[in-house]
Amino acid sequence: xxxxxxxxxxxxxxxxxxxxxxxxxxxxxxxxxxxxxxxxxxxxxxxxxxxxxxxxxxxxxxxxxxxxxxxxxxxxxxxxxxxxxxxxxxxxxxxxxxxxxxxxxxxxxxxxxxxxxxxxxxxxxxxxxxxxxxxxxxxxxxxxxxxxxxxxxxxxxxxxxxxxxxxxxxxxxxxxxxxxxxxxxxxxxxxxxxxxxxxxxxxxxxxxxxxxxxxxxxxxxxxxxxxxxxxxxxxxxxxxxxxxxxxxxxxxxxxxxxxxxxxxxxxxxxxxxxxxxxxxxxxxxxxxxxxxxxxxxxxxxxxxxxxxxxxxxxxxxxxxxxxxxxxxxxxxxxxxxxxxxxxxxxxx
Ligand SMILES: [Zn+2]
Ligand SMILES: [Zn+2]
Numbered sequence: 001x002x003x004x005x006x007x008x009x010x011x012x013x014x015x016x017x018x019x020x021x022x023x024x025x026x027x028x029x030x031x032x033x034x035x036x037x038x039x040x041x042x043x044x045x046x047x048x049x050x051x052x053x054x055x056x057x058x059x060x061x062x063x064x065x066x067x068x069x070x071x072x073x074x075x076x077x078x079x080x081x082x083x084x085x086x087x088x089x090x091x092x093x094x095x096x097x098x099x100x101x102x103x104x105x106x107x108x109x110x111x112x113x114x115x116x117x118x119x120x121x122x123x124x125x126x127x128x129x130x131x132x133x134x135x136x137x138x139x140x141x142x143x144x145x146x147x148x149x150x151x152x153x154x155x156x157x158x159x160x161x162x163x164x165x166x167x168x169x170x171x172x173x174x175x176x177x178x179x180x181x182x183x184x185x186x187x188x189x190x191x192x193x194x195x196x197x198x199x200x201x202x203x204x205x206x207x208x209x210x211x212x213x214x215x216x217x218x219x220x221x222x223x224x225x226x227x228x229x230x231x232x233x234x235x236x237x238x239x240x241x242x243x244x245x246x247x248x249x250x251x252x253x254x255x256x257x258x259x260x261x262x263x264x265x266x267x268x269x270x271x272x273x274x275x276x277x278x279x280x281x282x283x284x285x286x287x288x289x290x291x292x293x294x295x296x297x298x299x300x301x302x303x304x305x306x307x308x309x310x311x312x313x314x315x316x317x318x319x320x321x322x323x324x325x326x327x328x329x330x331x332x333x334x335x336x337x338x339x340x341x342x343x344x345x346x347x348x
Contacts, residue, residue: 001019001020001222001347001348002019002020002221002222002224002226002347002348003017003018003019003020003345003346003347003348004016004017004018004019004226004248004250004299004345004346004348005017005019005040005043005045005342005343005344005345005346006250006301006303006337006342006343007031007036007039007040007043007342008030008031008035008039008337008338008339008340008342009230009303009304009305009337009338009339009343010061010304010305010306010307010337010338010339011061011304011306011307011339012030012061012307012339013030013031013035013061013064013065013339014028014030014056014061014062014230014303014304015027015028015029015030015031015036015039015065016028016228016250017040017043017045017050017345018200018219018221018226019045019221020199020200020219020220020221020222020224021198021199021200021221021222022198022199023051023197023198023199023200023221024045024049024050024051025050025051025052025053025054025197025200025202025219026050026052026053026054026069027053027054027056027217027228028053028054028055028056028062028063029053029055029062029063029064029065029066029069029070030060030061030062030063030064030065031064031065032064032065032068033065033068033069033072035065036065036069039341039342042342043342043344043345044345045345047073048073050073050075051075051197051198052075052076052077052078052187052197052198053066053069053070053075053076053077053078054077054078054079054189054197054202054217055077055078055079055083055087056083056207056214056215056216056217056228056230056231057083057086057209057211057212057213057214057215057231058083058086058087058090058211058212059211059231060090062231063087063090066087066183067091067180067181067182067183070183070184071182071183071184074184075184075185076183076184076185076186076187077183077185077186077187078186078187078188078189078195078197078202079186079187079188079189080188080189080190080191080204080212080213080215081188081190081213082212082213083211083212083213083214083215084186084188085099085212086211086212086213087181088181089102091180091181092180092181189202189204190204191204191205191206191213191215192204192205192206199221199222200219200220200221201219201220201221202217202218202219203217203218203219203220203242204216204217205217205218205238205239205242206238207229207231207232207239208232208233208234208236208276208277209231209232209233209277209278209279210233210272210275210277210278211231214231214232216228216229216230216232216239216242218242218243218246222348224247224248224348225245225246225247225248226246226247226248226249226250227242227243227246227248227249227250227251227297228250229242229243229249229250229251229252230250230251230252230254230280230303230304231252231279231304232252232279232280233275233276233277233278233279233280234276234280234284235280235284235288235292240288240292240293243293244293244294244296245294245296246296246297247296247297247298247299247348248297248298248299248301248346248348249293249297249299249300249301250301250303250337251280251285251288251289251300251301251302251303252279252280252285252302252303252304253280253281253282253285253286253302253303253304253305253310253315253318253319254273254279254280254281254282254304254305254306254309254310255273255279255281255282255306255309255310256281256282256283256309256310256311256314256315256318257281257282257283259308259309259310259311259314260273260274260281260306260309263308263309264308265308265309273306273309279304279306280304282310282314282315282318282319283318285302285315285318285319285322286318286319286321286322287322289319289322289323290322290323290325290326295326295332297332298331298332298333298348299332299333299335299346300319300323300332300333300334300335301335301336301337301343301346302315302316302319302334302335302336302337303337304337305336305337305338305339307339312336312338315336316334316336319334320334
């Protein structure tokens with residue numbers, strides 16, 4: 001059985017559960033862990049049965065509850081490398097440094113440790129006695145990180161001089177408890193390269209949005225295809241191609257152009273939302289439904305509606321007008337995903 005449950009959608013948090021066969025995936029974790037679990041239970045989903053979390057991009061409304069949720073469940077998180085790095089930077093703002101500066105600091109610390117080790121050796125102590133408790137290969141966590149905790153250290157190892165310093169350079173800078181970016185396991189994927197999580201095939205594709213490496217997804221399980229595209233400034237040909245032949249289409253319908261123009265946002269934010277890497281308007285979504293979409297989906301879900309610059313009824317009417325313009329689309333069932341309540345699971 002395939003099931004699709006939107007737990008929340010909008011600029012205050014996004015999260016969806018996709019189930020197929022024996023596999024359950026959480027797409028984005030933009031609510032607090034507590035709220036995520038609460039909504040899952042209300043929606044008849046069991047948090048403990050989730051197998052993985054996949055992330056579209058690093059904006060806080062998509063990753064706000066990620067670390068706590070992944071740790072609590074002990075499950076892997078799938079990111080693109082760019083998104084993972086951006087997420088790590090976002091979580092460590094107190095360092096106030098760029099990724100390059102952070103690497104440099106790690107390198108310096110490794111060199112200092114090496115110098116101390118050398119001094120100790122010269123003084124006749126053994127290497128082992130001098131190593132800090134957490135040095136050496138990082139022991140796998142409960143879910144055995146394939147890349148997880150080591151990722152942060154990996155580039156440092158590459159950057160460090162080869163030789164004796166290498167092992168020390170890969171020593172974690174922070175302990176697991178101190179490190180806000182620690183996850184039970186991290187898996188990398190790339191846009192354009194499909195992969196599988198259990199019984200669900202995942203096809204990630206690039207979307208135009210102002211994040212490090214944002215993606216949309218097509219999920220496929222038991223012959224059912226589900227397209228997932230929010231947080232995109234416009235619909236380029238690659239996205240159009242991905243969203244053909246889907247049985248369920250979740251599409252952003254972020255703002256009404258007029259409401260945004262006359263609304264409360266500062267001019268610079270309005271420009272950002274309207275830009276080619278911002279968010280999809282009701283009008284742009286409806287233009288796609290009318291002219292770019294093949295009409296194959298049994299369900300069209302409008303998502304990521306702005307609370308300041310949109311009204312559910314406006315989004316609905318605009319999309320309905322587009323769908324009713326084509327007789328072949330009348331069978332499409334139109335639904336709206338909301339910010340403050342889940343959308344009852346859709347079954348196939
Ligand atoms: Zn968003
Ligand atoms: Zn975003």
